[in-house]
Amino acid sequence: xxxxxxxxxxxxxxxxxxxxxxxxxxxxxxxxxxxxxxxxxxxxxxxxxxxxxxxxxxxxxxxxxxxxxxxxxxxxxxxxxxxxxxxxxxxxxxxxxxxxxxxxxxxxxxxxxxxxxxxxxxxxxxxxxxxxxxxxxxxxxxxxxxxxxxxxxxxxxxxxxxxxxxxxxxxxxxxxxxxxxxxxxxxxxxxxxxxxxxxxxxxxxxxxxxxxxxxxxxxxxxxxxxxxxxxxxxxxxxxxxxxxxxxxxxxxxxxxxxxxxxxxxxxxxxxxxxxxxxxxxx
Amino acid sequence: xxxxxxxxxxxxxxxxxxxxxxxxxxxxxxxxxxxxxxxxxxxxxxxxxxxxxxxxxxxxxxxxxxxxxxxxxxxxxxxxxxxxxxxxxxxxxxxxxxxxxxxxxxxxxxxxxxxxxxxxxxxxxxxxxxxxxxxxxxxxxxxxxxxxxxxxxxxxxxxxxxxxxxxxxxxxxxxxxxxxxxxxxxxxxxxxxxxxxxxxxxxxxxxxxxxxxxxxxxxxxxxxxxxxxxxxxxxxxxxxxxxxxxxxxxxxxxxxxxxxxxxxxxxxxxxxxxxxxxxxx
Numbered sequence: 001x002x003x004x005x006x007x008x009x010x011x012x013x014x015x016x017x018x019x020x021x022x023x024x025x026x027x028x029x030x031x032x033x034x035x036x037x038x039x040x041x042x043x044x045x046x047x048x049x050x051x052x053x054x055x056x057x058x059x060x061x062x063x064x065x066x067x068x069x070x071x072x073x074x075x076x077x078x079x080x081x082x083x084x085x086x087x088x089x090x091x092x093x094x095x096x097x098x099x100x101x102x103x104x105x106x107x108x109x110x111x112x113x114x115x116x117x118x119x120x121x122x123x124x125x126x127x128x129x130x131x132x133x134x135x136x137x138x139x140x141x142x143x144x145x146x147x148x149x150x151x152x153x154x155x156x157x158x159x160x161x162x163x164x165x166x167x168x169x170x171x172x173x174x175x176x177x178x179x180x181x182x183x184x185x186x187x188x189x190x191x192x193x194x195x196x197x198x199x200x201x202x203x204x205x206x207x208x209x210x211x212x213x214x215x216x217x218x219x220x221x222x223x224x225x226x227x228x229x230x231x232x233x234x235x236x237x238x239x240x241x242x243x244x245x246x247x248x249x250x251x252x253x254x255x256x257x258x259x260x261x262x263x264x265x266x267x268x269x270x271x272x273x274x275x276x277x278x279x280x281x282x
Numbered sequence: 283x284x285x286x287x288x289x290x291x292x293x294x295x296x297x298x299x300x301x302x303x304x305x306x307x308x309x310x311x312x313x314x315x316x317x318x319x320x321x322x323x324x325x326x327x328x329x330x331x332x333x334x335x336x337x338x339x340x341x342x343x344x345x346x347x348x349x350x351x352x353x354x355x356x357x358x359x360x361x362x363x364x365x366x367x368x369x370x371x372x373x374x375x376x377x378x379x380x381x382x383x384x385x386x387x388x389x390x391x392x393x394x395x396x397x398x399x400x401x402x403x404x405x406x407x408x409x410x411x412x413x414x415x416x417x418x419x420x421x422x423x424x425x426x427x428x429x430x431x432x433x434x435x436x437x438x439x440x441x442x443x444x445x446x447x448x449x450x451x452x453x454x455x456x457x458x459x460x461x462x463x464x465x466x467x468x469x470x471x472x473x474x475x476x477x478x479x480x481x482x483x484x485x486x487x488x489x490x491x492x493x494x495x496x497x498x499x500x501x502x503x504x505x506x507x508x509x510x511x512x513x514x515x516x517x518x519x520x521x522x523x524x525x526x527x528x529x530x531x532x533x534x535x536x537x538x539x540x541x542x543x544x545x546x547x548x549x550x551x552x553x554x555x556x557x558x559x560x561x562x563x
Contacts, residue, residue, distance in 0.1 A: 028364060032378045038439060039381070041403050042393045056417055058406035099296045106292035118293055125304055127492060127548045129500045132517070132537040135524060136310035137303065159303045166296060191288075220386035222503040223517060227524055236388050240503060244510055248399065251507075255392030259385055266384030270377050274451045 039259065046256035050249040072253035081238035082257070084150055085219060088234055091154035092161055092218035093211045099158070100165025101207060107166070108173035125163045133159065134224035141228070148230050156224045161214035168213070168272070172206035173199070209272040216265045220258070311541070314534035326531040330523075330539075339514035342430070344543075346515070347498035350437045354494060355487075357438070358445035363475065365446075366453050376450070383443035390440035391507025395421075398432045398508065421508055429509035436504045441497060445490045452486025453479065488555040495551070496544045516540050 045053055049065035072078055103122075107115065134156055138147065146152035176199050184194035225237040233241070239254045246254075266273075315326050330336055365376055382390065397403045398420045405417035420428045456479065464474045480487075502517035511518065516536060524533035 024364070024367075027360075028375060031361060031364070032375065034439070035378055035381055035443075038393045038397060041396045042389075045396050054401050056401040056406065057409055058401065058403055099299050102292040103296040106289040110289035112286075112289045114290075114293075118297065121297070121300055121304075125300065127496065127544070128308075129496055129517075129540055129544050130304075131500065132520065132540060133304065133307040133311070135520070135530065135533050135537050136307040136314055138524075139314065139530065140307070140310065155303060158299070162296060162299065216384055220384075220389070222386060222388045223500075223521065226521065236386060236503075239388060239392075240506060243506055248395075248401075251392055252396060255389050255396075258389040259393070262384045262386065262389070263381065266381060267377070270373075270380070273380055273383075273447060274454070 042252060042255050042259060045249070045252040048249075050247065053249040053252060054247075068249040068253045069256075072250055072257065075250060077233070077238060078235075078254075081233050081235045084229070084232050085235040087150045088154045088157060088225075089215045089218040091151060092157040093214045095154060095158040096161035096165040096214040097169075097207065097211050100162050100210075101169045103166045104169025104171075105173050107170045109178065122163050122166050125159065130160050131156075131221065131223040134227040138228055148228070148232055150232055153225055153228050153232075153234070154218065156228060157218040157221055158214075160221065160224075161217045164217070165210055165214060168210040169203075169207060172203045172210070175206075176202050206272060209269040212265050212269050213272075216262060216269075219265075220262060311534050311537050314531055315538050318531065326529075326535040329529070330532050330535045333519075335514040335519055339516050339519045340539075342513055343499055343501065343516045346430070346434065346437070346501060347495060350434055350441075351491065351495050351498055353438055354442045354445050355491070357442050358449055358490070361442070361446045362449040362453055363479075365450055380443045380447055382440045383447065385440065386503070387440060387501075388503035388507060390436050391504040394432055394436035394439070394504070395507050398428075421512075423512045426509070426512055429505075429513045432508045433501070433505050433513065436508065437498070437501060440504070441494060444497075445494055448486050448490040448493070449483065452483050456482045484555055484557050488551055488557075491551045491555070492548050495547045499540055499544055499547075 044060075044062040046068055047062040047064050047066075048059075049063065049067035050071060051067075052059070052063060052065065053068060103118070106112075107119070137152075137156055141147040141149075141152045146155070180198050180202075181194050184198045185191070189197065220236065222236045222240055225234045226240050229237050235254070235258060239251070239258070243251065316322055316324070318325060361379055365372065365379065368375060385393075395402070400417050400419050400421075404420070405414075408414045409417060421432065460478050460482065461474055464478050469477060500517050501515055502521065505513055505515050505518055511522070516539065520533050520536040520540070523529045523536060
């Protein structure tokens with residue numbers, strides 16, 4: 001902007017100088033590398049033989065030796081821990097959608113006394129460090145015989161997932177016009193039929209996405225899993241408790257086993273990511 | 283079915299669930315911390331405070347949050363602004379930026395272990411560049427500040443995505459007209475960011491700060507993966523009392539400390555970044 005006359009010429013918002021453009025894209029590449037390179041390092045370690053993992057210096061390209069992964073999978077308790085992780089995550093998924101979706105539907109369709117109180121309760125859960133609740137819940141579970149069970153842990157993970165399930169399903173249901181339902185009623189459907197035949201097909205992809213999100217929350221959770229399970233440890237609990245005693249290659253293979261499914265899940269729900277977090281604002 | 287009762291029926295399962303697994307445990311955690319076999323007691327609190335790791339764990343946790351959250355906010359604002367201006371490849375870059383959001387904090391710790399361990403990638407790089415002759419033992423108790431830095435980087439890497447996603451969603455809600463109007467009045471890109479984006483983003487900033495700060499006080503697995511117990515943090519100590527020492531009362535007292543700090547921060551951000559009623563979109 002050296003020339004005052006130039007400054008008065010309107011320019012499109014997006015116009016940037018070419019030097020600025022280069023800098024801009026260099027920044028993008030740098031940020032992408034900041035995210036991706038550490039993951040590459042982990043996967044590279046997981047795809048190296050145990051001897052290569054501890055050797056020095058590191059090769060920048062892995063040898064694609066399956067030794068570490070085989071060692072990990074045949075290590076005592078790993079397969080069981082993987083199974084437990086999947087079972088707990090599936091239970092969490094079912095429970096959080098089962099409890100959350102009806103609430104989301106009610107919030108999107110009805111005006112009723114107590115609606116704000118319920119919303120506040122849901123939003124409040126997000127302002128607290130929920131995994132810490134595993135401590136009193138551990139005592140509670142011993143009393144009712146749910147201690148060290150997959151269902152018990154899934155119930156705690158559901159507290160983590162339910163606020164998301166409610167808010168996400170709320171926004172998904174709110175996206176379906178009431179008029180569609182009303183049209184179905186006039187054509188002779190009752191409330192349940194209208195819901196099943198008209199609303200459900202429309203919201204199914206979004207519900208699936210929030211179910212996957214619930215699965216991921218449970219799959220990734222560490223503290224509650226480590227506190228609440230002893231015999232039925234999940235993969236995260238197993239890895240956490242063997243951090244100090246296990247060899248490096250076991251840790252890296254375990255880390256990769258945690259990361260790869262999570263990458264797939266996030267990829268599957270990427271379209272809904274912003275619907276999920278955007279609504280969390282209000 | 284009675285239409286007036288229907289919404290309550292639909293809300294009932296979720297409400298009951300939250301009462302049993304959220305409200306009740308909250309009361310219970312205080313009971314556990316302050317009630318002993320002989321009624322009210324402060325023994326647990328005393329045991330907690332007397333432990334030589336207690337104050338270091340408070341210091342480390344608060345310091346970590348105080349450094350990592352502002353850094354993340356700046357970085358997330360940069361990333362969100364970049365994404366907002368993208369035309370081509372927007373979705374791909376957005377997906378890459380959000381990847382860490384879906385990863386476990388334990389996985390993030392192990393990922394950064396691959397970089398910082400003695401035969402790791404940082405040492406490989408330093409030796410091949412000729413900066414050092416032989417690999418350095420970074421993650422040892424002799425230089426616990428390196429563990430602190432490693433945890434800081436891992437947290438920065440892992441949890442910036444969530445802040446960014448909230449900000450991108452918030453930026454999407456700002457009407458284009460505001461920018462056009464600002465431009466008509468001669469505001470450059472930087473000025474538009476300061477005078478339009480930031481003020482309009484206040485609700486999103488508030489949400490992001492609350493969520494992130496609370497999560498920062500919960501830092502645990504990353505520390506365990508990178509430093510074991512060399513760098514005491516609050517949740518790490520809580521876990522230790524609960525699992526290794528089997529002192530559930532003291533663990534509950536620790537949990538109360540974390541809860542108190544978290545609530546204080548939430549209230550602080552709610553007040554400082556308050557949006558007047560009617561000023562939201």
